[in-house]
Amino acid sequence: MNVKKLVEILGADFYTGVPDSQLRALCDYMMDVYGIDPKHHVIGANEGNCAALAAGYHLATGKVPVVYMQNSGEGNIINPAASLLHEKVYGIPCIFLIGWRGEPGVHDEPQHIYQGEITLKLLEDMGIASFVISKDTSEEEIWAKMEEYDGQLAMGKNVAFVVRKGALQYEKKAAYRNDYAMGREEIIRHIVRYSGDDPVVSTTGKASRELFEIRRAKEQGHQYDFLTVGSMGHASSIALGIALHRPDRKIWCIDGDGAALMHMGAMAVIGQAAPDNLVHIVINNGAHESVGGMPTAAGNDGLKLVKVAEGCGYRRVYWAESYEELDEALRLAKEEEGLAFIEVKAAIGAREDLGRPSTTPVENKEAFMGYLMG
16 A cells, blocks of 8 residues: 555644654655654654654644554553553543564564564553554555544544555655764774673664674674664663673673664663763664664754763763774773763665674573673
């Protein structure tokens, strides 16, 4: 189905969400028609943030908003869906558009498998009626379902359309770029050079994939790295937990701007705990690149994560826009003590032939723990 027809059927004029590769057609349409227009389209920090934004829109207009997300984001909406939107609380209507990663019977990455199994059950448990859109779903079926949903929305209920792989199309594909020169994969090579045999925690998405391939190319093995293939936004908290309990080791965290924004409160906790042995590096390309490239709020020149880190209590903060600046920051982070933060400005883009980890998450965990505790 062409996504323009779905948008017509939904009849909403405000969308907010977190990008998903399964919903790439919708994301491309939103950027083509609205771009970042806070009156009609807001890319949120996380899905709970979007649900609250949607609530505010309804309170201000009386209209029904749409929140889009990958099914992994269902966990982030449970609280606002149950304690804010629900008909037994404020009765704020909302339409959820959810990309179904890890659908049973469809091959996907390991972090999506269990989430895919419980996608519809979580919606059911939250009292959110759901309808699955497939490649062969007709416009008439969706019109009929939307007419049914209109009655539920009028009663302050929430509803959801769960979108299978390949179900939506759009003729235009948005292209994303910025003006920064450093590539993320090369940045990670520099980090690996300075981290040496120190443990590294890397964030979900292409950063972990690139780190895995760098280790393989250097024939180093993968025991140094914990690859956070799921739970976006939590790599820095994992690294904090390790650093606090292994003060004898320098712990490095390779983070992304979208992930850092998703649960930015983690930076306040890290700053409060202030372990001397933690180096938190955010590679900031201002984009949700692993799911298509839609912009993040960190691409705004007025938002400097290095200032956020400083305000949260990180003892040493560094900013890098060149490899020379990056190497100097990495050298200081390696040689000196004290909680450190490095914001690295990076270009958007990755190799077309970038692979995926060939080890399972459990194998990664066991190898990492064996090295860390050995």
